[in-house]
Amino acid sequence: MQIVYLNEKFLPVEQAQVSVLDRGFLFADGVYEVIPAYGRHLLRLGDHLQRLQSSLDGIRLSNPLSNERWTQLLNELISKNDGDDQSIYVQVTRGAAEKRAHAFPVPVRHTVFCMSTPLLPVSKQQLLQGIAAITLDDIRWHACHIKSTALLANVLASQQAVDKNASEAILLRDGMVTEGAVSNIFIVSHGVMLTPPKSPLLLPGITRDLIIELARSNAMVCKEQEISEHALRGADEIWITSSTREILPVVTLDGKIIADGKPGAVWHRMIDIYQEYKKRLRSGEES
Numbered sequence: 460m461q462i463v464y465l466n467e468k469f470l471p472v473e474q475a476q477v478s479v480l481d482r483g484f485l486f487a488d489g490v491y492e493v494i495p496a497y498g499r500h501l502l503r504l505g506d507h508l509q510r511l512q513s514s515l516d517g518i519r520l521s522n523p524l525s526n527e528r529w530t531q532l533l534n535e536l537i538s539k540n541d542g543d544d545q546s547i548y549v550q551v552t553r554g555a556a557e558k559r560a561h562a563f564p565v566p567v568r569h570t571v572f573c574m575s576t577p578l579l580p581v582s583k584q585q586l587l588q589g590i591a592a593i594t595l596d597d598i599r600w601h602a603c604h605i606k607s608t609a610l611l612a613n614v615l616a617s618q619q620a621v622d623k624n625a626s627e628a629i630l631l632r633d634g635m636v637t638e639g640a641v642s643n644i645f646i647v648s649h650g651v652m653l654t655p656p657k658s659p660l661l662l663p664g665i666t667r668d669l670i671i672e673l674a675r676s677n678a679m680v681c682k683e684q685e686i687s688e689h690a691l692r693g694a695d696e697i698w699i700t701s702s703t704r705e706i707l708p709v710v711t712l713d714g715k716i717i718a719d720g721k722p723g724a725v726w727h728r729m730i731d732i733y734q735e736y737k738k739r740l741r742s743g744e745e746s
């Protein structure tokens with residue numbers, strides 16, 4: 460049975476109900492996090508809570524819970540659900556008000572919702588063969604660093620990828636790569652890993668940061684640097700990264716083969732390092 464957390468209560472998902480006047484429903488007035496847990500250990504919880512705080516600050520919504528309380532409730536949620544590997548979804552909205560009006564209600568009664576779903580391993584086929592991606596114009600707003608539930612542009616981009624039998628859409632703004640519809644982007648060029656620097660135009664991915672840290676501690680060269688469309692199309696390797704898909708190699712872009720059409724050598728090295736990190740996390744040696 461899937462147990463979720465809603466406003467101080469743990470209950471079966473079928474019993475969890477939110478008002479139709481919730482501003483999350485009416486205005487997408489909320490923020491969220493997705494935190495993977497391996498062997499029931501949350502990956503980089505401190506970083507996720509920090510990003511949650513910065514998203515809340517970005518929409519001028521107070522944090523309803525202390526970090527201690529978040530930690531306690533998320534671990535309790537994990538213990539109440541099946542499976543050693545879980546994907547934890549956290550959402551905070553500005554709650555329901557008496558009437559629908561755009562400006563903030565006074566007082567605010569947050570809606571806090573958390574759920575766990577099984578974190579399934581990435582398919583062997585995707586790992587061995589790589590994935591297809593398309594490019595699209597990035598039509599989103601200028602505050603993509605906020606992990607907002609207003610995801611319609613990302614939803615439409617993801618569907619355009621599906622329509623073209625691709626697994627991700629890589630977004631370009633003014634000829635430069637920002638990120639994927641649901642991921643961050645790395646390329647490898649002449650042995651050097653590159654990823655766009657943090658800015659309001661992309662989400663500061665926790666997986667992205669972890670990969671940069673792991674690369675540097677393993678003497679791999681990794682730079683945070685703008686990536687032009689030209690550099691993307693001519694890259695030796697392209698990867699997408701996210702909490703649930705980890706690091707996936709892109710082998711075709713807009714139907715054209717990248718390099719030799721196989722996951723590259725730098726990706727192989729990095730995915731091994733990432734799997735080692737997960738092993739240590741599972742045994743409680745890492746956070």
Ligand SMILES: Cc1ncc(COP(=O)(O)O)c(C=O)c1O
Nearest residue numbers: 641642643662664665666701702
């Ligand atoms: C738009 C976008 N960028 C980047 C990411 C990767 O972030 P993280 O590594 O924290 O999962 C995601 C994750 O879902 C995302 O939706």
